[in-house]
Amino acid sequence: xxxxxxxxxxxxxxxxxxxxxxxxxxxxxxxxxRFHRAQGDDVFFNTGTDEHGLKIFxxxxxxxxxxxxxxxxxxxxxxxxKQSLNLSxxxxxxxxxxxxxxxxxxxxxxxxxxxxIYKKNYKVKYCVGCELEKTDSELIDGKCPDHPNMELEIIExxxxxxxxxxxxxxxxxxxxxxxxxxxxxxxFNEVRNFVERxxxxxxxxxxxxxxxxxxxxxxxxxxxxxxxxxxxxxYISALGWPSFAKATDGKPxxxxxxxxxxxxxxVCGKDNLRQQSAMWQAMLMSVxxxxxxxxxxxxxxxxxxxxxxxxxxxxxxxxxxVEKFGIDGTRYLLLAGPNFGEDFNITWEKLIEKYNADLxxxxxxxxxxxITLAQKGNFQFSILNFQSxxxxxxxxxxxxxxxxQALEYIWNIVxxxxxxxxxxxxxxxxxxxEKKFEEVMKKxxxxxxxxxxxxxxxxxxxxxxxxxxxxxxxxxxxLFQRIK
Numbered sequence: 001x002x003x004x005x006x007x008x009x010x011x012x013x014x015x016x017x018x019x020x021x022x023x024x025x026x027x028x029x030x031x032x033x034r035f036h037r038a039q040g041d042d043v044f045f046n047t048g049t050d051e052h053g054l055k056i057f058x059x060x061x062x063x064x065x066x067x068x069x070x071x072x073x074x075x076x077x078x079x080x081x082k083q084s085l086n087l088s089x090x091x092x093x094x095x096x097x098x099x100x101x102x103x104x105x106x107x108x109x110x111x112x113x114x115x116x117i118y119k120k121n122y123k124v125k126y127c128v129g130c131e132l133e134k135t136d137s138e139l140i141d142g143k144c145p146d147h148p149n150m151e152l153e154i155i156e157x158x159x160x161x162x163x164x165x166x167x168x169x170x171x172x173x174x175x176x177x178x179x180x181x182x183x184x185x186x187x188f189n190e191v192r193n194f195v196e197r198x199x200x201x202x203x204x205x206x207x208x209x210x211x212x213x214x215x216x217x218x219x220x221x222x223x224x225x226x227x228x229x230x231x232x233x234x235y236i237s238a239l240g241w242p243s244f245a246k247a248t249d250g251k252p253x254x255x256x257x258x259x260x261x262x263x264x265x266x267v268c269g270k271d272n273l274r275q276q277s278a279m280w281q282a283m284l285m286s287v288x289x290x291x292x293x294x295x296x297x298x299x300x301x302x303x304x305x306x307x308x309x310x311x312x313x314x315x316x317x318x319x320x321x322v323e324k325f326g327i328d329g330t331r332y333l334l335l336a337g338p339n340f341g342e343d344f345n346i347t348w349e350k351l352i353e354k355y356n357a358d359l360x361x362x363x364x365x366x367x368x369x370x371i372t373l374a375q376k377g378n379f380q381f382s383i384l385n386f387q388s389x390x391x392x393x394x395x396x397x398x399x400x401x402x403x404x405q406a407l408e409y410i411w412n413i414v415x416x417x418x419x420x421x422x423x424x425x426x427x428x429x430x431x432x433x434e435k436k437f438e439e440v441m442k443k444x445x446x447x448x449x450x451x452x453x454x455x456x457x458x459x460x461x462x463x464x465x466x467x468x469x470x471x472x473x474x475x476x477x478x479l480f481q482r483i484k
Contacts, residue, residue: 006264048093053227103237
């Protein structure tokens with residue numbers, strides 16, 4: 001019986017074009033999806049766009065557009081990543097989808113019925129950049145540390161609140177019983193410490209007259225849902241929860257997807273830690289649904305040790321990377337970073353240097369030399385079964401999202417084979433020692449066959465090109481052109 005595997009990214013806000021931080025997140029999720037599919041698992045891979053909230057409303061207003069019109073104009077830029085990065089996601093959800101809105105409202109109704117929603121007047125400092133309330137202890141010089149150039153909004157109104165404080169003990173119990181619930185460990189410790197310090201109830205609605213762009217609150221036409229309360233529900237609405245939701249094309253939703261795939265695995269950035277591993281988990285508890293299976297928390301990508309920002313002119317787009325390095329070159333460079341969860345500092349110079357060293361001079365050179373030499377004989381080698389080549393060590397690296405280490409594992413084979421060629425000089429052996437030449441070539445061809453299999457989840461096009469070159473003993477094009 002096939003195992004079920006559900007992986008989802010966070011949903012990026014559509015107030016700016018996709019950045020490489022999100023591109024890294026979605027490629028990581030794609031690797032896990034491809035890995036599980038190759039193992040014969042039944043996989044559902046979800047992504048999409050987060051389209052409500054003050055940030056989007058202000059952006060649309062700034063451009064003189066209606067919020068829905070603005071969202072419709074920019075969403076294709078996100079869905080375009082599928083082709084540009086060769087992604088294999090099964091579902092692209094928009095939080096403005098009718099079925100998602102219905103699901104978010106049903107979630108609210110159940111949460112309210114269970115006694116976890118109440119109304120009160122309050123005053124709070126609010127960061128539009130994070131779309132989160134901020135306490136004074138979280139601020140540096142009165143500013144949000146993640147958005148120091150943005151002025152905090154002061155919100156003073158009567159809103160609905162979620163009884164987050166009621167879930168402290170339950171969340172700590174969840175963490176205690178699931179020692180790998182959040183990866184890496186330092187992020188798990190961080191969220192556990194946050195919950196141990198005590199939880200405060202948070203606002204889950206806004207006055208419609210002040211901020212009309214959101215999901216209407218059931219039974220109260222004067223309020224719309226707070227963006228996080230709406231958006232987080234996408235992880236289950238994408239699976240057709242609740243079963244009454246209908247597909248937008250009029251066809252019945254697959255009602256079994258929620259029962260089939262939930263609980264799922266989630267990938268996010270470290271700025272999403274609390275929302276994914278505390279807020280969302282408490283929300284699930286409030287409606288008596290199972291908690292997520294596991295949450296993978298990325299570090300940030302910095303450029304020259306600075307956060308990317310338009311004002312500094314250091315923003316790198318995934319589309320720019322693909323134009324320079326190709327699809328698989330970009331996937332490799334995004335994945336072959338530090339240990340999972342660590343910040344990843346890049347520059348164009350470093351990216352070009354790594355591309356040339358590992359891809360052009362490393363793997364590309366190895367394949368070119370071996371295929372050229374293979375034309376000098378009739379060599380037989382075993383085509384490997386994919387499941388059999390993924391040993392426990394390699395598989396565990398992927399399952400723990402240590403994708404940089406998994407690529408190092410592959411590149412150790414590449415580097416050893418390039419040294420093996422230099423030491424054995426097969427171009428001379430073909431003239432002087434045919435038996436030894438055949439032994440050397442058999443090892444190199446089998447290693448390339450192995451490399452091709454191991455690369456399937458990471459660099460699918462490259463994997464296929466290597467496989468084809470081995471079958472035909474021809475290389476139709478240079479695998480990776482050196483960049484000057």
